[in-house]
Amino acid sequence: GNSVTQMEGPVTLSEEAFLTINCTYTATGYPSLFWYVQYPGEGLQLLLKATKADDKGSNKGFEATYRKETTSFHLEKGSVQVSDSAVYFCALRANTGGFKTIFGAGTRLFVKA
């Protein structure tokens, strides 16, 4: 079945450090891939998405590239800020087998000033 695996947290970084949160997936067909973010006390928000191989999603300085050959969609940011502290969820939605979105377990990021 379809699944998403992302790196366990928490991840603790200093401000302006480089961020990578790894995400790999298993899916039939050609899924769409998403990163969602959940800031403290808030609901999930879509951060970025990519819909086909080699697409790069980007938003708020975050980027992720859809790599079909490695079935990965790693999230990166060149210089994190304290305000980026949140939980990040990698997710996929397959174009077969229904309409559910499959989420990873989430990675909590703490950014220290």
Added chain:
Amino acid sequence: GAGVSQSPSNKVTEKGKDVELRCDPISGHTALYWYRQSLGQGLEFLIYFQGNSAPDKSGLPSDRFSAERTGGSVSTLTIQRTQQEDSAVYLCASSLEGTGFLETQYFGPGTRLLVL
């Protein structure tokens, strides 16, 4: 208009009691989803509505869980005879049509359920 809203924001109940959780989707969104987020876990899909019908109930964990949607808008998730393992954050999301896998889902703030 407003985003997805859910009520109550927090619910504490005793084991064995029934609870109802409510979701108000974004106006005009025909697709509605329920997810469960247990402590330290990812989001677990529960059920999907397209209009008032539920073509995918595959995620409901047991027959104690049921959901309905009336008027193509508000949805309620009911958990009967609650158990401690039902404690989680229950999230609702909506999307415009639900039939495209490219569609963005918009999430509510969730209802935090604690079963004592």
